[in-house]
Amino acid sequence: MSHSSLLMFVQEMSRMLQGKPAEPEILTRGAELLATLVANDNWLPEPFTRPHPQHYQQYLLYADPLDLFSVVSFVWGPGQKTPVHDHMTWGLIGMLRGKEVDTHYHKQANGSYLPSESVVLLPGQVGSVSPATHDVHEVANFYQDRTSISIHVYGGNIGRINRHVFDPATGLPKSFVSGYCNSVVPNLWK
Amino acid sequence: MSHSSLLMFVQEMSRMLQGKPAEPEILTRGAELLATLVANDNWLPEPFTRPHPQHYQQYLLYADPLDLFSVVSFVWGPGQKTPVHDHMTWGLIGMLRGKEVDTHYHKQANGSYLPSESVVLLPGQVGSVSPATHDVHEVANFYQDRTSISIHVYGGNIGRINRHVFDPATGLPKSFVSGYCNSVVPNLWK
Ligand SMILES: [Fe+3]
Ligand SMILES: [Fe+3]
Ligand SMILES: [Mg+2]
Numbered sequence: 001m002s003h004s005s006l007l008m009f010v011q012e013m014s015r016m017l018q019g020k021p022a023e024p025e026i027l028t029r030g031a032e033l034l035a036t037l038v039a040n041d042n043w044l045p046e047p048f049t050r051p052h053p054q055h056y057q058q059y060l061l062y063a064d065p066l067d068l069f070s071v072v073s074f075v076w077g078p079g080q081k082t083p084v085h086d087h088m089t090w091g092l093i094g095m096l097r098g099k100e101v102d103t104h105y106h107k108q109a110n111g112s113y114l115p116s117e118s119v120v121l122l123p124g125q126v127g128s129v130s131p132a133t134h135d136v137h138e139v140a141n142f143y144q145d146r147t148s149i150s151i152h153v154y155g156g157n158i159g160r161i162n163r164h165v166f167d168p169a170t171g172l173p174k175s176f177v178s179g180y181c182n183s184v185v186p187n188l189w190k
Numbered sequence: 191m192s193h194s195s196l197l198m199f200v201q202e203m204s205r206m207l208q209g210k211p212a213e214p215e216i217l218t219r220g221a222e223l224l225a226t227l228v229a230n231d232n233w234l235p236e237p238f239t240r241p242h243p244q245h246y247q248q249y250l251l252y253a254d255p256l257d258l259f260s261v262v263s264f265v266w267g268p269g270q271k272t273p274v275h276d277h278m279t280w281g282l283i284g285m286l287r288g289k290e291v292d293t294h295y296h297k298q299a300n301g302s303y304l305p306s307e308s309v310v311l312l313p314g315q316v317g318s319v320s321p322a323t324h325d326v327h328e329v330a331n332f333y334q335d336r337t338s339i340s341i342h343v344y345g346g347n348i349g350r351i352n353r354h355v356f357d358p359a360t361g362l363p364k365s366f367v368s369g370y371c372n373s374v375v376p377n378l379w380k
Contacts, residue, residue, distance in 0.1 A: 184374035
């Protein structure tokens with residue numbers, strides 16, 4: 001299989017980010033590039049599509065060695081979802097396969113978090129997060145009976161960033177570093 | 191296993207090459223960095239150390255998405271060697287395991303190529319090639335009874351570059367693109 005779609009995405013993101021644009025430009029242009037990437041579901045190698053029976057999987061697909069950005073395949077088994085969490089950097093979510101529900105949470109005066117809008121993402125659609133405006137959310141597979149896959153892009157090496165999960169009722173944060181489940185990533189030229 | 195040695199090498203090479211230094215500086219500084227990388231043989235994941243019974247293997251370890259450089263694990267089975275070939279870009283050879291013989295060839299007035307010095311590379315040692323001075327060579331495993339491994343670094347994506355093998359007697363070139371044998375590369379953060 002040719003990974004040239006992923007290679008072209010990585011090349012365009014590298015060129016853009018090496019020019020050090022402001023975050024709004026990154027989110028706008030990045031969303032266009034990611035929409036192009038997830039417009040076709042013919043490029044993701046099978047080893048990076050496998051669900052885990054107990055929890056969602058985060059397969060690193062590419063990370064810039066100097067932490068400009070990272071690209072991750074999120075694979076949601078039936079009914080799986082994240083805790084309420086933050087990112088500490090901008091992020092883009094491109095839906096590749098299946099359907100997911102992205103629920104944003106907003107901090108209240110008493111410290112708790114309340115859900116607001118829920119966005120349903122269909123294949124080809126792109127969502128976002130940003131510490132500037134909406135960094136806290138929960139993501140769930142829409143389906144109880146099949147796998148969904150989305151491609152996430154972040155303004156750093158997301159698997160290495162110290163971030164937080166929240167108990168929405170109390171707002172209490174717990175620190176975590178997500179890491180990755182895979183020891184090898186795609187050869188973009190194979 | 192931590193690949194942090196390889197990650198640090200890739201980071202330092204990326205920083206250096208993004209500054210667009212001249213080739214002599216690349217070869218000097220790159221050789222220092224590569225010598226540090228191959229000073230220890232504790233970081234190369236096993237899937238990228240496997241010889242093939244019939245021919246030497248070229249495992250891509252890392253390539254810059256914008257073709258600044260690439261890093262390849264060359265695995266030589268017993269008695270295996272390359273044809274006489276060129277690179278069309280600067281290259282560095284860092285010996286990791288075993289021993290290899292690097293023989294340089296020089297073009298004669300009649301078009302043929304004659305071998306000159308043969309360099310024996312031991313673990314930790316670094317050799318080079320450069321179109322400016324010495325681009326044509328042949329590399330052989332010193333051993334007839336065991337595997338040798340060297341880590342090569344090139345000023346482009348070497349598996350994609352159009353280059354040449356030569357019949358030394360006639361000097362006749364044949365075009366080739368080497369490609370890579372692996373469909374996945376190491377996750378540098380795992
Ligand atoms: Fe998230
Ligand atoms: Fe060579
Ligand atoms: Mg780069």
